[in-house]
Amino acid sequence: MTDQRGPASQSRSVRDSGNGRAFATGLMVLAAVLMILGGIMAILQGIAAIANDDVFVNTRDYVFEFDLTVWGWIHLILGLITSLAGVALLKGSTWARIVGVALASLLVVANFMWLPYHPLWALALIAVDVLVIWALCTAPRSPVD
Template sequence: MSAPQATGTAPEQTRRPALAGGLLVATGLSDVLAAYGMIRSGSFIVLGEEGLYPIDVTAWSWLHLVAGVAVALAGLVAITGRRGAATVAIGCAVPALAVDLLLLPYAPIRLVLVAALDVAAIRLLLRHRRATGRAG
């Protein structure tokens, strides 16, 4: 049984991980900056039927900060195009996407844009893995 044939041209196969890595670095840095801002700002004030309520999202913000750092580093690894880099990048981007969706009520427009870029990067990495016929 022969190995699967790689589809696409060589420059196209090297551009996918580089573009996906760049997207992941950008979204990771965006998450880091947003999380730092939320940590420094303190509580959100929510208006309810019976008055104002402070909501503290500091713990979620720390989780967001860690996820952003992980995604930015995974993006740098994905740019190298080494074997296993796509798997590592996908493994960091998926939990970061979940954390982004958990914080959606607090910054909806930014998080929708970041989530869309994360999904695009994951799709590029999956297409790269399928085109090269390897798990990395």
């Protein structure tokens, strides 16, 4: 028997593989942009904590009681590394994907510990970092051919 599929069905399969490639590329770009933006927000959070401790709520008798200046340096360093890994991910580095998941996980924990000082900001950054982890873990390793 011969293949009775016409040009329409062949072009549809080409379009489908193109959509898979676009979806995979889109997830990686989403993750990279969210990493860069989340890193910049963490950098700003760190600078605010280092420069002026009075910006944040001073909580008493909270389980996670830390020095704000130390937390500022932690957020500044993690944010800088995360932004650089996001730029590397945009350039196509495969190592940046693994580093991105690890850094986003660390930032989720750091922002959870930051909740008593600025709850809404910490929750927003946790959401961004969870989206980064999701996008990096669900995108295919290489575009669908």
